[in-house]
Amino acid sequence: MDAYWMPFTANRQFKKAPRLLAKAKDMHFWTPEGRQILDGIAGLWCVNAGHARPKIVKAIAEQAAELDYAPPFNMAHPKAFELAERLVQLTPAGLDKVFFTNSGSESVDTALKMAIAYHRARGEGTRTRLIGRERGYHGVNFGGISVGGIVGNRKTFGPALGGIDHIRHTHDLARNAYSRGVPAHGAELADDLERLVALHDASTIAAVIVEPVAGSTGVLLPPQGYLERLRAICDKHGILLIFDEVITGFGRLGAPFGATHFGVTPDLMTVAKGISNGCVPMGAVFCKRAIHDVFMTGPEHLIEFAHGYTYSA
Template sequence: MAQDLNANLDAYWMPFTANRQFKKAPRLLTRADGMYFTDDKGRQILDGIAGLWCVNAGHNRPKIVKAIQEQAAEMDFAPPFQMGHPKAFELAEKLVQLTPAGLNKVFYTNSGSESVDTALKMAIAYHRVRGEGARTRLIGRERGYHGVNFGGISVGGMVANRKMFGTMLGGVDHIRHTHDPARNAFSVGQPAHGAEFADDLEKLIALHDASTIAAVIVEPVAGSTGVLIPPQGYLQRLRQICDKHGILLIFDEVITGFGRTGNPFAAQTFGVTPDLMTVAKGLTNGCVPMGAVFATQNIYDAFMNGPEHLIEFFHGYTYSAHPLACAAALGTLETYADEGLLTRAAEMQGYFAECLHSLKGEPNVIDIRNIGLIGGVELTPLPGEPAKRAFNVFLDCWDKGLLVRTTGDTVALSPPLVIEREHIDRIIDTLRGALRRAA
């Protein structure tokens, strides 16, 4: 079986992958169940990253599988423009019962990248329909990740995601990232120092004038750049500045949404409610592509003017509210509710943090960061070979039956929320061994 699979690798140009290295030594997954993948050699691989920050309920969950199967047999597709189907409305009602108070409108997309571009368009259009059409500027953050569409990489701040793709969107600026290892290294949970980094926004407002700025977008926890936890008071300060100047605040919760930080959404964990919030990944447990943008009633109402027969917001996707995706999401929400998974990270984070921070002092570990069931272990780069040390650790963990993720020289962990203590022990023990062997 392995030989047959390995013989047909050439045609596929793989995303965010070292294609040449992979095709010399493929890592092929063939099955998944609970906390584990199975590879093409029959080995069980402990999933330390919930697939790709998305399989929050674990793999092969019966209610999700059944919901998808039954929906495919009943109705495979329904056009989303000028039409609807019951599950789209049922899902929206269930979702807004979980969101922070005030975020009570749902616009469906198919991915986190599409959710981000949708939210950016909503923000600019919102100001225009209110008569403030000069508010077109968007503010992102250094080291931010907001997907891979042009809007997302424009407001994003990860250099490798931007440098090959030209000038991107105009009218975009960035505040500083919050990574401050000199003061905050090895913080458990939110770092004590760095709330003042939010004041960068005031500097950009002074430069550009608030009347030109539509929105600020940040990840509550910056995940793909290496797990950067917001300093205490930082998000609150951003909210205050946005309110002061009439700027919309967008939270990108594609990674943090659906239980990752110990609440349904990180906005609730940190006590800050944005005006727009993007989600995807955990919305369907990764089973069917789907995303969404949550908006306040005020933003929605601003568009509801003019003749009733005219479209209010010229935006959407062929697969918005796809029936299979809605069914998967409903099955996912039921699974989360049955097992208390949207708050389970709060129950497990103490033991997870204790075990994760036990890696302090291991070879080349220069920082450890955590919140909920998210962890990051930052390593000293190999001289002249950035990202290689962490990649070597990734390969070592794979060989020992553990799937982790690396970004730069940080090893990231985001296990399914169904994780038990014995899984945490195995993840940390395997990672510890790999760190020692990589020394």
């Protein structure tokens, strides 16, 4: 047990009294001693369909036996294309291109790079600034902690990426403590983006990234009209809007995605977790066809987007 350095864990305390999970089925875990535990948060908000689903187990075993790995650079395998086509049937209209990753953190970094590269491909190379939100969580890669607003994830690692700013969070306890459903107050908090436009100029801002429903900071629902207002401000200034749906995607809100539930379509959308029911490390970025097509210019033999991972797709 001593060799394993665990993530997001007080390792010394844990190893004095380990909390081990030995097996899982449906909504429950079992300890090595046989004690049953309700999985109240679906793993890490990723086992959306329950544990040890026979169809999923069978699919993983059959795929490993048929083709365990194929390189995703300049080669591919048929199921990557099949999955992409099936996924875009779930997304809001217009989000019909898929770039595969291995995790939510990688999806966020991919979307941020895609946004900057998109503007550059359009001749707007000054648009490099990225805007996150206070209390936002976007994984713990350098891109994610830079645009994220969780203090504990940022303070240990120095300044992280440059050219980052944050709009205000939406937690307004004084006015929304007893709201039924979506908070009634706070749509005007989206106007904080206008403050940053005035400070930095819109011509320097590439994208804004938010979670439709903030997760790791305490599950904060967006105020009524907030996402619509943020969408309108981004459109006004030519800024891309990114929804981080790593947690909210694939049914967590009762609809396929938060974008579907709230009726607001981003330009880019990051997903992971529920995309594979937590069974294999996988993520993706959905983007609008218009963004994808900007990259599809120039000589056909050149790589349009120099980015990817060993296990993409």
